[in-house]
Amino acid sequence: MTLTISMPSRVVDDAGFAEIALLVDGERLWFRLAQDGSPPLRGEPVVAALLVAAMRRGTDLVLPAELPVSGAFLAGCHAAMGVMRHWGSHFGCELTPIRIVATEAAPHAGRHVGVALADALDTRFALTTSQIRYDRGLHVVTSNPSAAVEATLPAEQWLPPRVAVTTNVEAVATRLGTPTRLLHIARWVSTAYLQNLTQLDVPIHHPWLDPRPSAGLPVVLTTMGGPGLTIRAVGFGAMRWEKLRAVQGQSNGVSALPSCTVSAAARCGTCRACRRASFFATHLELLRRGEAPMRPGTVPTIQDHDDWVFALEGVLLARHIGDRMLEKRLASSIRRFQWSEWFREARTYLGLSRDAAVATR
Amino acid sequence: MRPSGFRRERLPSGERVSVIIDGFELWFESESFSVDVDGAEAVLGVSLLPAMAQGRTLDLSMLPAIPESLFASLPEIQSAWTQWNLMLQRIEVVAQTTAGRPTDRANPVTCFSGGVDATHAVLAGGEAKERLLYIDGFDHPPSPGSRPAIPERVARLAAKLDRELAVVRTNWITWRRQLKLSGGLTHGGALVACGYLLGGGQLTIPSSSTWAWLYPWGTHPLLDPLWSTPRTTIRHFGSEWTRCDKIEEIARDPSVLAEVLVCHGSPDGNCGVCAKCLRTRAALVLLGTDLAVAPDAQHIDVLAAYTRRLAEGSESSYLGEFLQLARRAGNARVSAQMQRAGGRVALRFLLGDARRLLAPRSTASRARLVDLQSWGLGPMPRLS
Numbered sequence: 160m161t162l163t164i165s166m167p168s169r170v171v172d173d174a175g176f177a178e179i180a181l182l183v184d185g186e187r188l189w190f191r192l193a194q195d196g197s198p199p200l201r202g203e204p205v206v207a208a209l210l211v212a213a214m215r216r217g218t219d220l221v222l223p224a225e226l227p228v229s230g231a232f233l234a235g236c237h238a239a240m241g242v243m244r245h246w247g248s249h250f251g252c253e254l255t256p257i258r259i260v261a262t263e264a265a266p267h268a269g270r271h272v273g274v275a276l277a278d279a280l281d282t283r284f285a286l287t288t289s290q291i292r293y294d295r296g297l298h299v300v301t302s303n304p305s306a307a308v309e310a311t312l313p314a315e316q317w318l319p320p321r322v323a324v325t326t327n328v329e330a331v332a333t334r335l336g337t338p339t340r341l342l343h344i345a346r347w348v349s350t351a352y353l354q355n356l357t358q359l360d361v362p363i364h365h366p367w368l369d370p371r372p373s374a375g376l377p378v379v380l381t382t383m384g385g386p387g388l389t390i391r392a393v394g395f396g397a398m399r400w401e402k403l404r405a406v407q408g409q410s411n412g413v414s415a416l417p418s419c420t421v422s423a424a425a426r427c428g429t430c431r432a433c434r435r436a437s438f439f440a441t442h443l444e445l446l447r448r449g450e451a452p453m454r455p456g457t458v459p460t461i462q463d464h465d466d467w468v469f470a471l472e473g474v475l476l477a478r479h480i481g482d483r484m485l486e487k488r489l490a491s492s493i494r495r496f497q498w499s500e501w502f503r504e505a506r507t508y509l510g511l512s513r514d515a516a517v518a519t520r
Numbered sequence: 521m522r523p524s525g526f527r528r529e530r531l532p533s534g535e536r537v538s539v540i541i542d543g544f545e546l547w548f549e550s551e552s553f554s555v556d557v558d559g560a561e562a563v564l565g566v567s568l569l570p571a572m573a574q575g576r577t578l579d580l581s582m583l584p585a586i587p588e589s590l591f592a593s594l595p596e597i598q599s600a601w602t603q604w605n606l607m608l609q610r611i612e613v614v615a616q617t618t619a620g621r622p623t624d625r626a627n628p629v630t631c632f633s634g635g636v637d638a639t640h641a642v643l644a645g646g647e648a649k650e651r652l653l654y655i656d657g658f659d660h661p662p663s664p665g666s667r668p669a670i671p672e673r674v675a676r677l678a679a680k681l682d683r684e685l686a687v688v689r690t691n692w693i694t695w696r697r698q699l700k701l702s703g704g705l706t707h708g709g710a711l712v713a714c715g716y717l718l719g720g721g722q723l724t725i726p727s728s729s730t731w732a733w734l735y736p737w738g739t740h741p742l743l744d745p746l747w748s749t750p751r752t753t754i755r756h757f758g759s760e761w762t763r764c765d766k767i768e769e770i771a772r773d774p775s776v777l778a779e780v781l782v783c784h785g786s787p788d789g790n791c792g793v794c795a796k797c798l799r800t801r802a803a804l805v806l807l808g809t810d811l812a813v814a815p816d817a818q819h820i821d822v823l824a825a826y827t828r829r830l831a832e833g834s835e836s837s838y839l840g841e842f843l844q845l846a847r848r849a850g851n852a853r854v855s856a857q858m859q860r861a862g863g864r865v866a867l868r869f870l871l872g873d874a875r876r877l878l879a880p881r882s883t884a885s886r887a888r889l890v891d892l893q894s895w896g897l898g899p900m901p902r903l904s
Contacts (some may be wrong), residue, residue, distance in 0.1 A: 241760035245732035248840065367736075368603035374742065375731045375759075395742075396599055475603065494877065501873055508866050 161219045162209060162335075167226050169200050179353065181226075183209060183331060190326040190353055198355050202226035202261050207348035207383060208328045210236060210259075212335035214243060217255040227264030231385040238382040243341070246372040250338040267387035269357035271295045274319060274393075275347050280439075281362035284402035285393045286318070289360065293319040297354055299346055300325040324350045340373045348383045348390065356388055363392040364399065368475075369468045399469065400442040400476040407443075434459050438469035441485075442476055458488045461496035470496075521571040522579040523563050533667055537717060539563050539583070541570075546695050549668070552651065552686035554719020558584035561749060564615070565713035566692060568594070569706050570699050572601060572608040580615035587620030593746040600743050604736035605705070620750035629653050629686065629720035631711050634674035634781035636800060637758060640766035641726035642681050643776070645757045650724075651686040652678050653714055658707070659784065662689050671788050677779035688714045708738035712747045712754055720752060727758035733837070762841040767803040777804075778812050792817025795829055799838060802826035806842075806849045827857045831864040839865060 167181040171194050179200065180189040188208065202222045213220045222228065240256040247254040273295035276282050286293075296319040332345040343361065351359040365374050377392035384390035394402065427433055437459040461467050470489050477486035525540035534551035537559045546566065560583040571578040580586065594613055601608045632638040632652035642652065656668035663669035668689035678685045692710050696703070708725070715723030725739045734740065744756040758766070771777050782800045783790040790797045792813030801811045801822045810822070829835045830842065839862055846854040 238760075242731045245730045245760075245762075248732065366603055367600040370734055370736070372732055372734065374734045377742065396596055396603075398599075398603070401599075475606070478606065497873075497877055501870070501877060504866075504873075505870055508863075508870060 161221045162213050162216070164205060164209075164220070164222055164226070167200055167205075167223060179204075181205065183335070186331060186334070188328060188331045190324055190328065190350070192324045192350075192353060193322065198267075198353070200225055201264065201267065201352065202228035203232050203267060203352040204349035206232070206236060206259060206261070207352065208332055208345045209335065210239070211243065211254070211337040211341045211344060212332055213257050214240060214254040215252050215336040215338075217253065217257065219258040219260060222259070222261040224262050227262040228259075229266040229385060229387075230263050231266055232383070233259055233261070233263075235382040235385055239344075239379045242375050242379050242382075246341075246375075249372050250340075252336070252338070266385055267352055269351075269355050269388050271354065271356050272358045273297045273322075273351065273354065273356045273360070275299075275359060275361045276318070276321065277362055280399065280402050280406065281364050281394050283406040284397065285360060285362035287405050289393065291358075291360065293360070295319060295354060295356060296321040297347070297350060297356070297359065298323045299350055301327075301329045301346070322354055324353060326350070340371075341376075343376060344379065344383065348380065351388060351390060358389045358391070359384075360391050360393045362394045364402075365395055366398045366468065366472060367396050368398075368471055371464065398472040398475060399439070400472060403439070403442055429460075431463075431465075434462065434466055435469070438466070438473065441473055458485070458492050461492055467493065467496055521567060521574065521576045522582065523567055524582045526559070526563065526583050528559060537562065541567060541695075544695055544698065546690075546692065548688055548690045548692075548714065548717055550686065550688040550717065552688075553717050557717055557719040557751070559717055560584040560615070561586045561590055562713035562716045564590070564613075565709040565716065565747065566695075566706075567709075568597070568613070569601065569608070569709055570696070570701060571611050571613075572598065573699070573701060575609040575611065577612045577614060580613065583615070585616035585618035587749040587751070588617045589620065590747065590749045591615060591617045593748075597743065597746050600736075600740075600746075622750040627651070627720045628722040628724065629715055629718050630683075630724040631655075631715070631726060632674070632678070632683075632685070633658075634671065634677050634779075635796075636763065636766050636770065636780060636782055637726035637728050639677065639681070639770055639776065639780055640761065641724055641757050642683060643769060643773075644761070645724065646681075646683070648682075650683060651718070651720065652681075652683045653711075653718060653723075654678075654685055654687050655710070655714055656687060656689040657691055657693055658710065659693070659703075661693055662691055671781060673779055673781045673788050677776065677781065680776050680779055686718055688717065690714070703738070705738055708740070708744065708747075711739065712744075715754065716749070716752055722753045722755055724755045724757045727756055729759060730762055731759045763799070763838060764803045764841045764845045767800060768807055771804060771807055771809055774809075777809070780811070782811070786814075789814060793820065793825070795833075795835055798822060798826040798829055799835065802842065803845060806845050806851060806854070823851075823854050824857070827854065827861050830858060831861040831868070836861075836865040836868075 163184050165182045170178050175194050176191055177194040178189060178191045180187055205222065205226055206220060206228060209220060236259055243254050244256050271294050272291060274285060274293045274297065276296045276298045298321045300323055328345050328349055329342050332342060337345060347359065347361050361380055363376060365376065377395050380390045380392050441458060461470050470493050473489045474486055477489060521541060523539045523541045527538050529536050531549060534549055535553045536547055536549045537553065538545055538547035560580060563583055564580060564586055567578060598610050602610055628647050628650040630641055630646060630650050630652055632654050654670060654674055656662050668687045670685065670687055675685060696706050711725055712723065725744050727741060729735065739756060741756040741759050744754045747754045770780060781790065782796045783794055784796060785791045785794050790811055790813045792801065797813060804810050805822045830839050839858065843855060843858045846858055
């Protein structure tokens, strides 16, 4: 079985934009970017976009001759697959290492040093703490509406020159089965190759206390670089409040809290974005404790693993500043979530196969 | 915490590096120490975590300088540990620093116990001229007398692999037990300390887990590289392979397999009946071979015995890969037994989690050692 990749094309329009497109199992995958930044057609962006989806389907990637890739990139992909093949059970699927068949080309030769402009806080933290002078701020305009909220950084002078890539890569990768937490690979690795970068720093949030397997994402991103492109995950390991503390002195440093996805006019308080905003607010209030005392009832309800990580970070922050009251409230919120998880597990144990119960471990 | 009295002296057989920390003389002895390594970074490797556990400033100003790059990594290393255990505190480290001399990756070293992970690391990722670091005093107190004790089997295995053994003898385990620090928490620092002293261009730490579950542990694929210095790159190797994958690779060479030492119980042979022996033997039996074990352990029903073990303690973490291997081997009887064991494991986890949720404080007070994986607040949610 293979994913059929066909009809690769690169068309430059009158406005000076290059559109790189191809068909994947009949579905059109496209990238649109300024012509001057775009190198000739190569296979690396395509492999990066489809690798996880192909692993999930267990289908080989066979690239047409017009999309050559370097041997070093292929070796990096195989190393990345060696890491990701262990993540299947956590995403409820099989991730099987696959074959990539492509014409071999010389390594990609990039010119620019870029940073991924993504989630507001992580990007600001990366830019604040980095010693590197970036000449490209890579901005991906996605056709995936659920991810659009992340690309909301206002244009400010202190940001590196922004270069935009408009693409449906996330939508296609998602439809083909890429788990959401692994869309980073499709989004950033493919566009880094398209934007002629020699280095890309990807701000990432994954504190050490979060044991999810995507903690290995920095390694996967790095291995999918190669001789002509170094990819690094930056900001890994730091907690959100450490990042907030680092950027809170900047103008707009902490103002870009996630918008409600349910109501445009007000916060619904229960959607994922509202819960994130609420945790951010809790952390911020703790950081500014001296200026504004804690309001009661601001500890949000934990509903998923991301919230749980937020809450644990909050516990560490509360301990750090010695706020025992908030620590206790966060702890009891965590305990309620753990009980709800326990009942879910018990139901699974009683009602489903034993395999399923083991697989959730 | 202020390590002092740092000494490096010649012995009739090799060299001894020692330092006094809070009245305890911590020492490392070997014939293989590099002549141009100061050793201050080794003291940092073993003393950082104890200082964090006690919440004390670590003052290394009495010691030679440590590399700037390692000094710059300390906040990140401390960040990992403080997030993994609420009892550990960020501390200030005072030290002289130096740019350090970068070297090529010549003279690599691989940590080597003679077990599955280490042997696989040599076979799959080793380099021809590497030395194998064996530590006398790592799992058990150092051997009495003035010379390190090397299990014969480890020496034979190193010879089979055509590698030179570099043996370090140390009383580190006595010190960490005195401080009530768990081995799981601190062993990474001890490994890198010995690696620094040997002065190799690269130190390989064989992995004992896969990327599927990056639990907090003294060695970790993302933490270990932070200990790198310009002279010694620290590499965590082998997370891409499961335990069963590693055993399968080793079994391809029967002469190497015959010398693998997996047993903690006996230093010169495999007892054949402990959890580690059974784990290795069960994988081998499913692959159509067996491990060289004590004669009276040869005739037990390995698969039945290990399937019972799988439902107990930490062995259950291997259940998934063994179930997969049994299915691949077409052994329906064992697959069914392992599935039933899976049911018992799930029930045990549920009951254990309920106990931790109902009585978190009593669980915490039973943990006497400073250890990892506290997460402070009871069981973790399942991954999704």
